[in-house]
Amino acid sequence: MTRFAVKATLRATNAPTGPLGRTGARMAREAKLDGHGTWIGASVPRKEDGRMLRGSGRFVDDVERYGALHAAFVRSPYGSATVNSIDVAAATGIPGVHHVLTAADLDNPYLLAVLERDEFVPTTMPLLAESEVRHAAEPVAVVLAEDPYAAEDGAEAVEIDFTPRQAVTDLDTAPTGPNVHSGLADNCLVDLTMFDDDRLDGVLADAPLTVEAEFSSARLAALPMEGRGCLAEWDDRDGQVVLHASTQVPHQLRSGIAQALGLPESTVRVIAPDVGGGFGLKCVVGREEVVIAAAAARLRRPVKWVEDRQENLTASFHGHEQHYAVRAAFDTTGRLLGLAADIRCDVGAYSAFPFTCAVEPLMAATELPGAYKVPAYRARGRAIATNKPPTAPYRGVSRPQIVLVMERLMEKAAAALDLDPLEVRRRNLISEGEFPYTGASGITYDEGSYRESLDLAEKTVTEAGWYSERDELRAAGIPAGIGFSCFSERTAYGTPIMAQRRMGMTPGYDTAHVRMDPTGEVIVTTGTCGHGQGHETTFAQIVATRLGVHPDQVRLRQGDTDLAAYGWGTFGSRSIVIGGTSARRAADDVAAQLRRIAAHLLEVDESDVRLMHGAATVRGVPGASLEIAELARTAYFRAHTLPEGSEHGLEARGSADPPGTFSNACHTVLVTADPGTGAVRVRRYLVVEDCGVVINPLVVDGQVRGGVTQGIAAALYERIRYDGDGQPNSATLMDYLAPTASEICPIQITHLETPCPYTEDGAKGMGEGGTIGAPAAVLNAVNDALAHTGVAMDHIPVRPEDVLSSLSRPLATVGGT
Numbered sequence: 067m068t069r070f071a072v073k074a075t076l077r078a079t080n081a082p083t084g085p086l087g088r089t090g091a092r093m094a095r096e097a098k099l100d101g102h103g104t105w106i107g108a109s110v111p112r113k114e115d116g117r118m119l120r121g122s123g124r125f126v127d128d129v130e131r132y133g134a135l136h137a138a139f140v141r142s143p144y145g146s147a148t149v150n151s152i153d154v155a156a157a158t159g160i161p162g163v164h165h166v167l168t169a170a171d172l173d174n175p176y177l178l179a180v181l182e183r184d185e186f187v188p189t190t191m192p193l194l195a196e197s198e199v200r201h202a203a204e205p206v207a208v209v210l211a212e213d214p215y216a217a218e219d220g221a222e223a224v225e226i227d228f229t230p231r232q233a234v235t236d237l238d239t240a241p242t243g244p245n246v247h248s249g250l251a252d253n254c255l256v257d258l259t260m261f262d263d264d265r266l267d268g269v270l271a272d273a274p275l276t277v278e279a280e281f282s283s284a285r286l287a288a289l290p291m292e293g294r295g296c297l298a299e300w301d302d303r304d305g306q307v308v309l310h311a312s313t314q315v316p317h318q319l320r321s322g323i324a325q326a327l328g329l330p331e332s333t334v335r336v337i338a339p340d341v342g343g344g345f346g347l348k349c350v351v352g353r354e355e356v357v358i359a360a361a362a363a364r365l366r367r368p369v370k371w372v373e374d375r376q377e378n379l380t381a382s383f384h385g386h387e388q389h390y391a392v393r394a395a396f397d398t399t400g401r402l403l404g405l406a407a408d409i410r411c412d413v414g415a416y417s418a419f420p421f422t423c424a425v426e427p428l429m430a431a432t433e434l435p436g437a438y439k440v441p442a443y444r445a446r447g448r449a450i451a452t453n454k455p456p457t458a459p460y461r462g463v464s465r466p467q468i469v470l471v472m473e474r475l476m477e478k479a480a481a482a483l484d485l486d487p488l489e490v491r492r493r494n495l496i497s498e499g500e501f502p503y504t505g506a507s508g509i510t511y512d513e514g515s516y517r518e519s520l521d522l523a524e525k526t527v528t529e530a531g532w533y534s535e536r537d538e539l540r541a542a543g544i545p546a547g548i549g550f551s552c553f554s555e556r557t558a559y560g561t562p563i564m565a566q567r568r569m570g571m572t573p574g575y576d577t578a579h580v581r582m583d584p585t586g587e588v589i590v591t592t593g594t595c596g597h598g599q600g601h602e603t604t605f606a607q608i609v610a611t612r613l614g615v616h617p618d619q620v621r622l623r624q625g626d627t628d629l630a631a632y633g634w635g636t637f638g639s640r641s642i643v644i645g646g647t648s649a650r651r652a653a654d655d656v657a658a659q660l661r662r663i664a665a666h667l668l669e670v671d672e673s674d675v676r677l678m679h680g681a682a683t684v685r686g687v688p689g690a691s692l693e694i695a696e697l698a699r700t701a702y703f704r705a706h707t708l709p710e711g712s713e714h715g716l717e718a719r720g721s722a723d724p725p726g727t728f729s730n731a732c733h734t735v736l737v738t739a740d741p742g743t744g745a746v747r748v749r750r751y752l753v754v755e756d757c758g759v760v761i762n763p764l765v766v767d768g769q770v771r772g773g774v775t776q777g778i779a780a781a782l783y784e785r786i787r788y789d790g791d792g793q794p795n796s797a798t799l800m801d802y803l804a805p806t807a808s809e810i811c812p813i814q815i816t817h818l819e820t821p822c823p824y825t826e827d828g829a830k831g832m833g834e835g836g837t838i839g840a841p842a843a844v845l846n847a848v849n850d851a852l853a854h855t856g857v858a859m860d861h862i863p864v865r866p867e868d869v870l871s872s873l874s875r876p877l878a879t880v881g882g883t
Contacts, residue, residue, distance in 0.1 A: 103614070107762075108607065110603055110606075110607055110617055110764070111764070112602070112603045113603045113618075123340045124339045124340050125341070126310055126339060126372065127372050129339060131297065132368075134368035134369065135164055135212065135361075135365070135367060135368065135370070136371070137208050137357075137361070138218045138221040139206075139207070139381075140206050140207040141377075142228070143202065144202060144233075144792065145791055146198075146231040146234070146453045146792060147198065147229055148229040149195060149196065149197055149227075149228060150228065152206065152225075152226050154168070156224070156225060157220040157221070159223075160211075162211045162217075163209060163210070163216055164210050165209075165361075166210070166220065167208050168196075168207045169194040172193065172194065172364075175327055176190040176192045176326060177191045177322060177326050178190050178325075179191075179417040179418060179419040179422040179423075180420075181424050181567065181568060181569055181570070182568040182570065183256075183258075185256055185258050187255045191416040191456070193205075193360070194206055194353075199228070200247075200415035201414060201454050201792060202380065202793055203377070203380040203381035205353060206224075207224055208357055209224065210365075210369060233453040233790070234246055234453050235788050237387075237410050237412050240252070240253040240450045246452065246453060250451060252450075253452070254450055255413060255424075256447070256448060257446070258424075258427060258428065258448070259444070259445075260445050260507070261443045261445060261507050263506065266404045266405075266444050270393055273396060274397055275397070275398070276394070277392075277393070277396065277482065278392070278394075279478060280390065280391050281390040281467070281861065282390070282861045282862075283466070283467050284387060284780075284784070284785035284786070285454070285786040286384060286785070286786060287347075287379050287382065287786055287796075287802060288343075288344070288345035288347035288382070288385065289378070291343050292312055292343060293375065294312055294373040294378070294382060295312045296310060296312065296355050296359075296370070297368060298359045298368065298370075299367075300362055306333050307323075307334055307335070307359050307362055308336075309335070309336050309355065310339060311337070312339075312341050312597075313338050313344075313349075313595070314636050314637055315348070315595065315635030315637065316338050316627050316633075317593065317632050317634065317635065318349075318573070319355060320334045320335070320336045323356050323359050327356065327360055327363070329363075334627075337626045338624070339625070341596075344636075345461040346385065346459040347460070348597070349421075349459060349636075349637040350418040350458045350459070351420070352382070352383075358370075358371050376797050379786070379797055383457060384460070386462075386464075387457070388412070388426065389410045391407070391408040392406065392408075392475065393405070393407075394406075394475045394479070395442075396479045396483070399485075399493060400490035400493050404440070404441060404442035404443065405443050405444075406444045407430075408445075409430045409434075411430070411447070411457070412454065413450065413456060414457050417456065418457065418459075421459055421569065423449040424449055425459050426449065426459075427447030427449050428447060428567055429465065430464040430468050432509065433464070433509065434468045435472070436472050437495055437514075437552050437553055438491075439496055440505060443505075443506035443507060445507075454792065461773070461837045462834045463638070466777060466839075466841045467841075469841070469842045470551075470841050474842070476490050476494070477846055488524055491520060492517055495552060496554075498515075498518070501513040511554065511728050513820050513823070514728055514730040515818045516552060516730050518756075519730060519818060520550070520754075526734075526752055526814075527734050530750075533548065539738055544740075545851040545873070546736065546737065546739075546749075546851050547849065548734065548847055549734070549735050549737070549848070552731075554728045554729070554730045555728065555731070556726050556727075557639035557640065557726065557727055557728070557757075557830055557833075558640045558726055558830070559573075559640065559726050560644065560723040560726060561573075562724075573634035574634065574723055575644070575722065576593045576640075576644045576722060577593055577630075577720070577721045578592045578593070578651075578652050578721075579631070579652060579719050580609060580653045580718055581656075582613065582660075582698050582716040582717070583698065584702040584703060585699070586615065586680075586693075588610075588619055589621050589623055590609055590620060590649050591622075592605065592622065592630060592649060593635070593645065594624060594634075595633075599765070599769065600765040600768070601622060601645075604761045605620070605645070608653070608761065608827060612654055613677055613694070614660075614679065615680055615694060638831070641831075641833075642829050643722075643724060643727060643824075643831050644722045645722075646825075647722035647826065648721050648722045650826055651721070652718045653718075654720070655720065656717065657677055659718075660677060660697050660701075661682065662712065663701060663708060663709065663712065664682035664692050666709035668684060668692065670690070674687075677694065680693060681694060682694060702714075724822075724825065727758070727822040727824055727831070728830070729830040731753055731755035731756065731835050732754045734751070735748060735750065736748075737844065737851055739852065739869050744866030745866050748811050749811055751811055751812070752814045753770055753839070754816045755770060755816070755817060755835060756818040757832035758822040758828050759819055759827055759828035759829050760817055760819065766817070770813070770832070771815070773837040773838075774837070774840045775836070776840075777836060777844070778810060778844055780837070780840070780863060781864065782805075782863050783804065783805050784803060785803075786802065844864075845860075845862060845864065848864050852873070857872040
């Protein structure tokens with residue numbers, strides 16, 4: 067049976083089953099595995115969870131070194147200011163304070179992110195500000211002391227003479243405001259016009275319906291449970307500075323440190339212990355990490371810094387502050403004819419290394435059409451500098467916004483044409499029989515289940531009585547609404563895709579090493595770097611399946627630049643597709659070595675040897691078998707029994723560099739709005755998702771639920787605000803409203819499976835999908851709940867005061883023309 071024949075079986079089996087729809091799909095998949103037992107598709111409990119629940123996890127703050135100095139950063143109290151002088155005398159006199167370092171003490175190092183495009187303006191990001199500060203909480207000096215308390219006291223005692231300047235704090239005033247960087251025209255760091263179709267102006271002018279609308283999203287913090295942190299020490303034996311860091315990208319962090327400090331990369335080692343979440347915040351290089359490494363190398367003494375929550379909210383990388391002005395042309399049946407978008411992204415004061423500030427406008431402009439067919443398209447994407455912290459590729463990277471734009475356009479067109487909004491979506495979605503589909507932006511979409519996921523979502527909520535529940539709530543005087551969102555998620559960006567951005571450092575490929583020891587235990591070393599995704603479990607399932615062993619016999623080694631080949635870490639839903647495929651390919655080579663040895667010892671043809679359940683068995687010969695552990699001992703210790711030409715030991719490397727693959731989903735949500743307080747409550751949530759072959763449903767469901775929670779947070783709760791002077795008004799969790807478990811309802815998940823054509827296991831990425839689809843679905847549901855008022859909101863988060871204002875204006879008009 068071919069891969070795509072299996073795909074058809076999986077999809078057909080999946081559709082009529084229960085909420086998870088897994089049993090028949092798994093049986094169909096296992097039936098085609100050429101007799102191999104498989105752990106793929108099994109809900110294996112996460113191997114990581116035991117030590118975490120026992121309190122045995124080892125995070126950066128658990129790394130202790132005798133004689134370590136503790137760091138506290140002296141940060142700017144102004145959004146924009148000139149630094150006239152720095153006086154550290156009082157600080158150095160505080161008991162316990164050993165050193166106070168400024169930019170001059172470190173020879174004025176900086177990070178420089180590069181995009182090799184004429185439209186990009188490069189800007190240096192100083193590790194410590196010297197002559198001027200460009201955002202509140204920018205680091206100016208670092209105090210090193212015997213304990214964190216003395217370090218904080220020392221930081222408060224450093225005296226800096228500032229001359230405050232007018233700050234640039236929003237997208238609208240930035241073009242006419244003071245330059246964030248000298249000579250920066252209109253404060254624009256990137257200005258890209260892409261996919262400028264000559265037909266578009268005529269299409270927009272002649273279309274029966276043109277919808278014009280503006281959409282906006284607030285600035286967010288990633289807010290991982292563990293903030294940033296690191297401990298650096300000097301290793302005299304190897305002549306290295308060793309940095310233990312809470313990072314998603316150890317090798318990129320090593321490269322950033324080496325480039326900023328002018329060191330050979332061999333003299334820098336980065337080790338990521340357990341990492342308590344990242345969400346994109348930790349896939350870029352932080353200034354503080356480089357400063358701590360520099361201090362340890364300079365002083366030959368361990369130095370430790372752990373970010374507190376206020377620093378996390380005010381000094382870390384942010385994301386998602388964007389504005390879209392869009393014109394869309396439709397025919398009378400609701401089919402999209404053309405789309406023009408002007409996209410502005412508030413990227414703060416600097417470009418994050420190595421991705422640059424262009425990552426958000428590039429992603430938005432390139433992928434705005436998403437799951438929909440757009441015959442004529444043009445997009446302008448701009449990165450605007452402001453006096454705020456720089457942005458990083460926060461989970462989803464512009465796709466929560468572009469999905470919101472497209473989903474709101476579908477709703478607006480349906481309302482204007484008096485059509486069912488789900489039917490308008492169906493008429494525009496890329497559908498079965500059209501794959502591979504190349505869109506107006508040049509993207510080629512591999513096969514997905516776009517219409518199937520929408521159809522199944524509608525069927526599920528209808529049969530579950532969501533519409534009846536909504537109507538009953540409305541009859542009781544409670545505004546209630548149902549919202550949908552359909553989207554695709556490009557995942558596993560390999561170098562063929564990343565190279566199109568023309569970054570100074572182009573990520574994409576990854577390499578894994580698999581080694582079986584003489585007892586049959588397996589160690590997998592990978593360049594990816596999990597930080598809560600369950601990699602120790604899912605990588606073990608992939609490798610165990612290929613080698614015929616139990617996942618408990620497979621250990622994952624990750625996050626150490628001295629152990630792993632250069633890898634690009636974990637971000638962009640890449641790890642299983644790229645890292646997992648690399649590990650599988652390496653495991654396949656080891657499996658081939660095992661089969662060759664077994665065939666020789668059993669005197670059978672190698673093609674008849676199967677590896678499963680801990681043994682090498684022979685097809686059609688019951689009882690003929692050898693334990694895999696015995697084969698491993700033979701490979702290492704009994705060279706005289708090996709077949710001629712055998713390699714010594716059992717190990718191999720594998721690499722992968724795919725062109726990227728598209729997952730897809732449909733989200734549906736039922737919300738209510740309190741007519742007295744304006745508070746929106748999410749009552750029911752359904753995700754119908756397709757991430758190819760699911761390696762571990764338990765892990766995937768956890769990722770989806772976490773992502774949906776972040777998406778709901780963006781839609782209803784979270785927002786970082788700045789005043790006109792560039793002062794943050796969201797500096798604590800009293801002001802930055804993150805949801806708790808009380809605000810999140812149970813999330814129902816149904817899986818479809820359309821295998822990826824670029825990977826042997828058929829898996830696609832799925833780490834960001836929950837976050838991508840939720841804001842649009844929630845916003846559509848809120849607008850449905852307020853439909854009787856005629857108000858249509860096109861911004862997130864939707865705040866209680868927005869709802870109350872809408873309820874008080876029953877004659878407001880719907881946006882769009």
